[in-house]
Amino acid sequence: MRQTAENLQSRVRKDPTIFWTRQVTEVAEELEKTGVYRVKKEYIEAKNDTIADYYLKLYRWFTREAGRYIQIPAGCEYPIWMSVDEASMLRPTEGTVTLKVEIPASEYLLCNYDAWGYCVNYWYVPLDDADKEAHEAELRRYGLSSDDQLFLTDKGNFYPLLKRKVQDSWKRVFTLPPADASAGLVATAWELRREWVKEVMPYEG
Secondary structure, three states: OOOOHHHHHOOOOOOOEEEEEEEEHHHHHHHHHHOEEOOOHHHHHHHHHHHHHHHHHHHHHHHHHHOOOOOOOOOOOOOEEEEOOHHHOOOOOOOEEEEEEEEOHHHEEEEEHHHHHHHHOOOOOOOOHHHHHHHHHHHHHOOOOOOOHHHHOOHHHHOHHHHHHHHHHHHHHHOOOOOOHHHHEEEEEOOEEHHHEEEEEEOOO
16 A cells, blocks of 8 residues: 555654755854854855756745645745765765754655656656556657656647646655655755754865
C-alpha cells in the first residue's frame, strides 16, 4: 500500500532532528552575528547566474506548497536544503562550510529529492512505473515527445488540461516516498537559528 503524505513527513521525524547543510561562509558569519539566517535572493542569483529567475520562481512555488504542511516564518520565500544523514551530506568546498544543525520537527519539511528533479525539468512526477507508462502513452497520443514541451513551447496552450496534470503532479515532492530513502530524501527549512547549530565544518583544502 502506498504511504500517505503524513507517512512521508514522519519517516525520520523526531523532535528535534539532526541535519547537515552546506552554505557559503557568509551564512555562518551571519548566524553568529545576528542569530538567524534566511535565504537571500542575491545568493540564489549569484549561484544560478542567467537562470536565477527560473529558480527564484520555482522556489517560491515550493514555499507556497510547503505552507500546506508547516507554518513558514513570514517573509521567507526560499528553502534551505539539508541532508538527512551524515553519509549523504555535502562536504565543504572552498568558500563554504557544512553546518550540523538540530531542528525542531515543526520547523522542517521532508522532500522527495528525485521528484524535485522532475519538477526542475518540467516533467510529470509519476506515482509508480505503471503511472509513468500510462502518462508517456498519453503524451504520444498528443504527439508530444516530452513534458517540457507543454511549458517551453506553445503546446501548453493547446493542451491546458495535460499541462495542469503535470503541474499538479509536482506536489508529490511532499507526499511520495522516494524509491531509495537513503539517497532520495532531503529536508528543507526556511530559516536557521544560531542555537540550532551544533557544529561548523570548515573547508580544509
